[in-house]
Amino acid sequence: MNTLLLIPTKESVGLTSASLGLIYALDCNGIKSSFLKSFESAHSQTSALYQQLFQDIPVASLQQQQVLDAITSNQTDELLEETVRLHRHIAQSRDVVVVEGLPPLSDGYASQHFNLQLAKALNAKILFVSEADLNAPKQTALHLEANLKSLGGLENNRVMGVLFMRTKGLTEQSAHIPVTLDPSLRLIKETQLLSQQLQKYSQVVGTSTLPIIGLVPFSNILSVPRTLDIADALSATWLNKGKAKERRVLGHRLISSYIDVELNQFTAGQLIISASERTDVLLASSIATKNGIPLAGLVLTEREAPKTTIMDFCQSALEQGLPVLHTPLNPLEVIQHLNHLNYEISIQDIERAQKISRFVGSHIDQTWLETYIQHQDQPRLSPAAFRYELVQKSIAHKKRIVLPEGDEPRTVEAAIICQTRGLAQCVLLAKPEAVYDIVKARQLKLPPDLEIIDPDQIKDRYADAMVERRKGKLVLTQAKEQLKDTVVLGTMMLALDEVDGLVSGAVHTTANTVRPAFQLIKTAPEYSLVSSIFFMLLPDEVYVYGDCAINPNPSAQQLAEIAIQSADSAKAFGIEPRIAMISYSTGSSGAGADVEKVTQATQLVRAKRPDLVIDGPLQYDAASVESVGKSKAPDSQVAGKANVYIFPDLNTGNTTYKAVQRSANVISVGPMLQGLNKPVNDLSRGALVDDIVFTIALTAIQAEKSA
Structure with missing residues (x-):
């Protein structure tokens, strides 16, 4: 087990984004990690975001004020001991623990001295989190040198590298937002160039002693709030909330001239600002919405809100989601407030946190992760x-x-x-x-x-x-x-x-x-039926459920075929199948036609595919919970460790997948059809863009398998 302590070199450097991105990159590499924010301020929401994104409950944090008081009075031993206890609590079953260090105080030396004590107490490696400007390499190098010296300089062999956040001086192309981890986005040439520039002013920054493990660009898209988040800052009331939860403010524009010369400002993501009496601006915003342009919203300023008659006239645009606010502030005050918004990630804005995690994780050097984050357990498919x-x-x-x-x-x-x-x-x-x-x-x-x-x-x-x-x-x-x-x-x-x-x-x-x-298309030659599976994305592992969508009451022969199809599909997607044939009985503890069907199907699979690891009948708890599996089926290779679950009929399968999906807040991908000559896959009518992207990818992999 390894511990990485992330130490920010100054305030507002993007420490939360760095932590979430690193954990996401580890997770995508099958490395079981956890998060410890040992000292949390009243306004910090990193632990809550971590819990939402990774479905893992973090340990309770000490309050940052306790740390400040302890440092001031030079009484930090008890705090360090408590931090070690918290760390031990979560480290037992994890390969890596990511810990956030203390941000700089007014006395920068005191905070870094405490971070060094913390690193020693947790036996942690250190990763600096800093900012970089490609146009000011000298300033960047000297800033890092100062932080390294405060931790003991070159004699401190705990420092493993630096992750540069919010890097300035990069081209716009570098700000692409991926749908999952995408190491191809890593800025290799830019990193090499910056390393060479930094070495002109430092003997260690940018070298193998203190390498750059990630160069994360500044992103306007990820640094902007939702329309929903600006109402309080503007002392505004909602005339129509619409899709304010989904829209993001990519820019704002005050419409003060004639509307015919301002029409080019009505673009996707633009927040339109106008005096309340400008009904022409409200009408133009409505027409833009009806033309499919997703404006961030419309802010009407001063005086009273528009009359009901004009709002009723725009009703169809409002129903399509146009957010409209009214504020007593004047236009210049609105712009001033918008320019000073707090851009920290809100716990209500999980979509933004997800995108930031993918974005940061994609810019981290995967080779560095493999080299420095050693783990003994076989990677599980998270x-x-x-x-x-x-x-x-x-x-x-x-x-x-x-x-x-x-x-x-x-x-x-x-x-x-x-x-x-x-x-x-x-x-x-x-x-x-x-x-x-x-x-x-x-x-x-x-x-x-x-x-x-x-x-x-x-x-x-x-x-x-x-x-x-x-x-x-x-x-x-x-x-x-x-x-x-x-x-x-x-x-x-x-x-x-x-x-x-x-x-x-x-x-x-x-x-x-x-x-x-x-x-x-019809069925493939080796199969007699078409079935389906769902990939159930549980917090720690991906399970395969079949059949939950096609066959109402399969026979023993059909159930065996569904199991074989599902196992082969699991293998195609990187899951080494351990198949549980689900029933209301485990082993020979129960009797009846339904149990006998599952028993016969299990025997048919063993005879036809001896290469597969399968057991049945198994109750769901015996298949999924290790302690129950050892008790009910102690000699089973599958009990307590199953990752492919074959249900005896459609009623059981469909009910179980929906119960798990809804009650445990689990994402399910599917249904994926299997057994056809060529791949055809169905989407939910409520599918998000990312859902469609992953289904297309899934279909492409199936196509290779059936080629």
Whole structure:
């Protein structure tokens, strides 16, 4: 077990973001870490954010004022002992503990002296967290040299490196926000150049003695609040809250001139500021919203709020989510307040914390992690690691995935992300002008190699092939009619090997997505049925649940096939399967037809696939809880350690997955269909952009497996 103590070199350096990003990077590498903020100020929310992001309850922290009082009175021994106790409490089952050090006090030497004592007490390695300016290397180098000297200089071999946060002087391209850990974003050339510059003014900064382990760019996107967060700062009341929880203030603009010369200011993420009597600004904001431009919001200043009649006239725009506030402040006061907002991450803004974790983690040197963070246990597949592996494997496979809902905004954005990051070659079935309108309204950048195919231009060419595939069940006129449905059209493209996989369901039902696959793709030669699995992203590990969506009451033979399909799917996604055949009985403790079916299915799997680790029947607690497993099935290789759960029927499987998902707040990815000749996957109609991205990646991996 290792401990990393993160020491900030000055206040407001981004220590919270650094801690969360480092923990996320460790998690994606299968390293089981935990977090200790031993001394927390009244306003700090790092521990609460850590709990929300990583589903892990941190130990209680001492109050920072206690530390300040103890340092002032030179009585720190008891505090250090208490910190060691807290550390030991969480270190027993972890590979790495990330600890936040004390930020600089008015007397910088006192805080660093205490941090050094803390490092010794916890036997911790030290990582500096600092800021860098590529245009001022001398200032950056001397600042770090001073901090190193305060910890004992070169004689202190605990210092392992420096993580530069909020780095200035980088190009805008470096501020891309990834959907998961993306080491390709790491600024290798920039890091090497900065190291060379720093070595002109320091013998150690930027060398192997004090290496740069990450160069994290300053990001306007991640440094901005939601519209919801600005109301209190402006003493404002909500006329319409709309989508204030989702919108972010990327900039603000005071509209003081004629509206016709200000229309270019109505762009995505812009907070429009105007006097209350300017009804033309309210109307322009409403029209922009109806045109699909997601404004951050509208702030109406001074005097009284607009009359009910004008608000009623704008009702359709308000219903589409336009946030509108009214404040008694004048426009200049509003701008002044906005310029002095507190940009610390709010516990209510988990989305921003997630993005920051991915962003910071992606800029950390993975080689450094492997070199300095040694761990003895075999890495488990955490949810973050699962998503990371998903993305990396899909990039390696480079599959062509058709998206029948090509004019749906979330799908368009997901396709752009996948195309830009190389996750897949996406094909949008849509009118090109409809896609261009979405791209313009959302201020997206359309990759030149993203394919957009007009369904009307190609659908008739598939009619004969469709009739041939459904010979005796379909005539030509019926085929042409059905091919007007883009899901049917996309499925025919897949059937004819023009694409490698299909993802739909953002606006279509599961039946609309799956039925054409059953009719035109059919099952793979080695299987007699199609089944489904969900990937359940529990806090510490990813489980596979099957079948929870397709087969109502499978026979023993079908249940065995579902188990084999699910095990092979688990392997394809980096999970070494330990299969539990779930029942209301463990071993021979119960009897009945339902138990006998599970017993027979288990025997069939063992006979057909002796390479698989499987046991059943097992009750869910015997399969998942180590102590229960040892008690009920002491000789089992699976009991207490299962990661693939096969349920005896659809009623049990669907109920269990939803119960776990909702009551334990677990993310589930799926359903993923298995057993088809070619991969087709369904989305939830409430899917987020990230959900669609991961489903596309998942489909690309399936396509490689079925190729």
